[in-house]
Amino acid sequence: MSAADLSQFDYERDGNQIVLNMGPQHPSTHGVLRLLLTLEGEVMKDVSPDIGYLHRASEWIGQHRNYAQVTPYMSRLDYVAASAQEFAYVEAVERLAGIEVPRRAQYARVILAELTRIASHLLWWATFGNDLGATTVFLYGFRERERVLDLIELMVGARLTHHSYRIGGVAYDVPVGFRERVLDFLEYLRPKLGEYDALLTGNKILIERAQGVGVLPPDQAVAWATSGPVVRGSGVAMDIRRSDPYSAYPDFDFDVVTHDGCDVLSRYLVRMGEIRQSMRIIEQAIKRLPSGPFMAKLPKVFRAPAGDAYGRVETPRGDFSVYVVGDGSGVPVRVRLRSPCFANLQALPVMAHGQKIGDLVAILGSIDIVLGSVDR
Amino acid sequence: MSAATRAQDVWIAAASLVKGLCVTLTNWVARPRITLQYPKERPTIPPRFHGQFILRPDPNRPRGTSCTACLLCWKACPSDVFRIEGTGHGKDRHPLVFEMDLSRCMFCHLCIEACPFDCIAENVDYEFASYSRDSFIQDFDFLSRLDRPQGKLHGELLAEPVEKASDEAGGATDAK
Amino acid sequence: MKETGARTLATWLGRFGLPGWAGDVARMLIAAVAVLVLLLLVVLFLVWLERKVSADIQSRMGPARVGGRFGPLQTVADAIKLLLKEDLIPAQGDRWLFLVAPAIVFLPAYMALVTVPFSDRLVAKDLGVGVVYVVAVLTLPTIGLIMAGWASNNKYSLLGGIRAVAQLVTYEVPFVVAILCVVIMADSLSLTEIVRVQSEQGWFIFRLPLMLAFLIYLIGALSETNRLPFDLPEAESELVAGYHTEYSGLRFAMFFLGEYAMQFFVAALGALLFLGGWSGPWLPGEFWFLIKAFGLILLIMWIRWTYPRLRIDQVMHFGWKFLLPVSLLDLVWTAAWGLWRSGVK
Numbered sequence: 071m072s073a074a075d076l077s078q079f080d081y082e083r084d085g086n087q088i089v090l091n092m093g094p095q096h097p098s099t100h101g102v103l104r105l106l107l108t109l110e111g112e113v114m115k116d117v118s119p120d121i122g123y124l125h126r127a128s129e130w131i132g133q134h135r136n137y138a139q140v141t142p143y144m145s146r147l148d149y150v151a152a153s154a155q156e157f158a159y160v161e162a163v164e165r166l167a168g169i170e171v172p173r174r175a176q177y178a179r180v181i182l183a184e185l186t187r188i189a190s191h192l193l194w195w196a197t198f199g200n201d202l203g204a205t206t207v208f209l210y211g212f213r214e215r216e217r218v219l220d221l222i223e224l225m226v227g228a229r230l231t232h233h234s235y236r237i238g239g240v241a242y243d244v245p246v247g248f249r250e251r252v253l254d255f256l257e258y259l260r261p262k263l264g265e266y267d268a269l270l271t272g273n274k275i276l277i278e279r280a281q282g283v284g285v286l287p288p289d290q291a292v293a294w295a296t297s298g299p300v301v302r303g304s305g306v307a308m309d310i311r312r313s314d315p316y317s318a319y320p321d322f323d324f325d326v327v328t329h330d331g332c333d334v335l336s337r338y339l340v341r342m343g344e345i346r347q348s349m350r351i352i353e354q355a356i357k358r359l360p361s362g363p364f365m366a367k368l369p370k371v372f373r374a375p376a377g378d379a380y381g382r383v384e385t386p387r388g389d390f391s392v393y394v395v396g397d398g399s400g401v402p403v404r405v406r407l408r409s410p411c412f413a414n415l416q417a418l419p420v421m422a423h424g425q426k427i428g429d430l431v432a433i434l435g436s437i438d439i440v441l442g443s444v445d446r
Numbered sequence: 447m448s449a450a451t452r453a454q455d456v457w458i459a460a461a462s463l464v465k466g467l468c469v470t471l472t473n474w475v476a477r478p479r480i481t482l483q484y485p486k487e488r489p490t491i492p493p494r495f496h497g498q499f500i501l502r503p504d505p506n507r508p509r510g511t512s513c514t515a516c517l518l519c520w521k522a523c524p525s526d527v528f529r530i531e532g533t534g535h536g537k538d539r540h541p542l543v544f545e546m547d548l549s550r551c552m553f554c555h556l557c558i559e560a561c562p563f564d565c566i567a568e569n570v571d572y573e574f575a576s577y578s579r580d581s582f583i584q585d586f587d588f589l590s591r592l593d594r595p596q597g598k599l600h601g602e603l604l605a606e607p608v609e610k611a612s613d614e615a616g617g618a619t620d621a622k
Numbered sequence: 623m624k625e626t627g628a629r630t631l632a633t634w635l636g637r638f639g640l641p642g643w644a645g646d647v648a649r650m651l652i653a654a655v656a657v658l659v660l661l662l663l664v665v666l667f668l669v670w671l672e673r674k675v676s677a678d679i680q681s682r683m684g685p686a687r688v689g690g691r692f693g694p695l696q697t698v699a700d701a702i703k704l705l706l707k708e709d710l711i712p713a714q715g716d717r718w719l720f721l722v723a724p725a726i727v728f729l730p731a732y733m734a735l736v737t738v739p740f741s742d743r744l745v746a747k748d749l750g751v752g753v754v755y756v757v758a759v760l761t762l763p764t765i766g767l768i769m770a771g772w773a774s775n776n777k778y779s780l781l782g783g784i785r786a787v788a789q790l791v792t793y794e795v796p797f798v799v800a801i802l803c804v805v806i807m808a809d810s811l812s813l814t815e816i817v818r819v820q821s822e823q824g825w826f827i828f829r830l831p832l833m834l835a836f837l838i839y840l841i842g843a844l845s846e847t848n849r850l851p852f853d854l855p856e857a858e859s860e861l862v863a864g865y866h867t868e869y870s871g872l873r874f875a876m877f878f879l880g881e882y883a884m885q886f887f888v889a890a891l892g893a894l895l896f897l898g899g900w901s902g903p904w905l906p907g908e909f910w911f912l913i914k915a916f917g918l919i920l921l922i923m924w925i926r927w928t929y930p931r932l933r934i935d936q937v938m939h940f941g942w943k944f945l946l947p948v949s950l951l952d953l954v955w956t957a958a959w960g961l962w963r964s965g966v967k
Contacts (some may be wrong), residue, residue: 112934137523137576138556139524139556142556143524174611199930202930202931204677204848204929205680206680209681209682210681213480223491223495227495227555228496231553237453242494243604243608244608245494245606248609265469265472268465268466268468269469270464270466270930272462273462274458274459274931275460275463275929279932279933360611362612382482426933426935429779463929466928467924473681477681478681479677479678479682479683480679480681480682481681481682483686620637
């Protein structure tokens, strides 16, 4: 679909087709997303996403606040996985200013990022099950997510919009007792994941709903610049933590989970696998936590040098990148946000073409978008 | 597809359905209910929680507050929350007007980190919902009240005990 | 109850100078009202039970405030709330159909429940062809659903209504075939007779071909009542609320009532056909019957809160290509079993 292709608004369709509006208010669009579906009976001929309902001018804010003040806004983009966005932004600014982050702070950042990944994937699992009708899955997913949020609250003071990443380190050090709590939580979660595999993953009904649905061939996945579980579910082993490592990730031993199915089920399995890998990383990080300061020494008034830098991070939804341009003052010239959900959503018509309307919910759930990230 | 594989598929499918039922049954009869009957039962809030703001009192200073109206919190705030007017000079400088508009605040904690005298803090109180917008504009007297849960000051939080480095800590540690 | 009740009433009414048949009429009216009241109370209870069961499965507490620690009056509070809501009727829709649809969904369950024997003495109206009547009446709510879907003037509702019809028609056939298996076993169409046979010869579910028939009956029942995994007509996450999207207040409550009434009915029928109805040791028959019916309801709820839902074409595929052949094979098997047993005797 080219930019000037306005035929999508031409409602004079072929006699058999109806246009259904899955409006901004809908239980399953994961936020305020409007989808224009062209249906022939139950089969979707075209899906047209209409976004922008949650646009909050985050990039404008990046140009009118100083570097430290922009960080809290980064949490609010993909509000489900708040720490992941902050990570990208502080990476970018630190690369711009040439700041070296102490190792203890890097480990703390990784622990927070991976806890956020578990929390985000649990929420995805919960909403995915709920969209397919298994309401109990929703409650179970949130029950576990609450425990992760408790851990994050211990360290950060907030549950949803964390603001613990600072330019040069983290806001506060790891509190005493955190290691024990984290290890207890990992022990608690391990058998639960097995239970949830028995409940949903192996379930014949889910397999019927998810296998062969929403196929995105690997070449298309790469062409549409999808990232994260969407591209890994199509067999392409692209993970920024491996291909373009940042922070303390080179210290840790973990697998990049991919599946070859290219359908909803393989994306599902990728995310469940990623939860387990995140647990591995957290365990290694918390057990090997180094000593040292949690914040680099920075001048009281922070000014970044002139230049630009790019910070790329593997968020639970894919490749979130921040491109920061500085001019020597305390306020950035440009903060460009590259959102994974935006790119992944563009692949929706490819995945949905020819599928039935009942599949749309499953496909949208498998892409896992958060409108805060799509619209910024 | 032969009848044998077909039958096997049916068996696997049925088994998966029964396993799902077992999981819900376990949760039905053998797991505790996690609901907290608010307001009788309340959750435990960790000390770092971003809650209600408080101004640290200091009886030796004018207006009984430690705040010197240096305006650093106002400069640090991204959301235009503060309205501060100071009066007095030097050591006697103190705020005449100190208002926070909590409806604008995003509880980012930047003001607390900016304060050089550790005057402003957040406590663990989260129950400040209200029926009117005006009540969110909290003035100096409200913020300095003593009869509320006191929070840990920024300095106290920094001085709290932290998780020690483990013996398995790999790589060189920074001596900075 | 039938004979003695009618006679006592007739003699009593005779004092007022009313003819003999007045006793019969009076008895029928009282029975009809009693069943209606029972149904409404049961539905009230079932809504509360659903909320409690779902909460327990989900590690929550469910209603715990209204009317005591277990929140028994929660449903009453919800009903009052629904009554106070604005009654919206789509301006462009078919008004008459819109108004009539909820009644058509609710009434068949009541009509069928009137013939159900609660014990060997307690039945509102015992029909010799009970099974045929019940099956015929159970097809009526489908009409109500499609009326609601069409009259709402809403694409979502229409889709919901169409799906409902397709699904119900598909699963009606194996459902009836499973019931036919029971009829073959019991050699009678009368519900009281079927229960009587079980009380003498043991519950039907313990006979192998009827175990399979029970499963088929259960799946058919889930489909008839639009319960997960067959709740496509009202699939919230896809169609907002399906065929009852446009209904509000009392009319929505009527749909709800109808749905739970149907659930109670298929559970009661299942208890009668497969679990021996009112037969059981030392407790009065009515208690056993209710225990079995509620046991089935708990099973239905357990299933509902465990599984995701199927897509409509998968529902069709499963119904026509799997369940129907299996149910027909089961019918043959039951017939062979019956022949063998009577041959041995």
